[in-house]
Amino acid sequence: MAVEHGLAHRARHLERHGHGAERLHLDYEEAGHGIALPHLPSTDIERVHPVSGVHYSNGGTPRGNAVASEHSFEQICAFIHRTADAAAAADAIDIDHEGR
Numbered sequence: 001m002a003v004e005h006g007l008a009h010r011a012r013h014l015e016r017h018g019h020g021a022e023r024l025h026l027d028y029e030e031a032g033h034g035i036a037l038p039h040l041p042s043t044d045i046e047r048v049h050p051v052s053g054v055h056y057s058n059g060g061t062p063r064g065n066a067v068a069s070e071h072s073f074e075q076i077c078a079f080i081h082r083t084a085d086a087a088a089a090a091d092a093i094d095i096d097h098e099g100r
Helices: 006-016 062-099
Strands: 046-048 055-057
Touching: none
Parallel strands: none
Antiparallel strands: 046 055
C-alpha cells in the first residue's frame, strides 16, 4: 500500500472533506528551502546552525532560489489581496443584513 505524504496529500484530504479554503502549492525547479523576500541575496545556501553548530544546506541554486522568491512573493501578495477583498465583501453583506 502506497502512503501519500506532503502537501498534495493534505490538499486532497481537505478537498475530500469539503474544506473550501483556497490552496496553492508552488513548486520551483532548482529552488530549495531558502525562499525569502525578493531581491535579497540568494547565495547563502549553506549555513551553520546557531545553536548546534551543525552545517546544513537549504538546497537549490542561487538562481532557482531567487526566481522562486520573486514569484512566490507575488503569489502571496495576490492571495492576501483576494482573501482580504473576499472578507471585506462578506463583512459588507453581514452589515447589510444586520441593518435590516
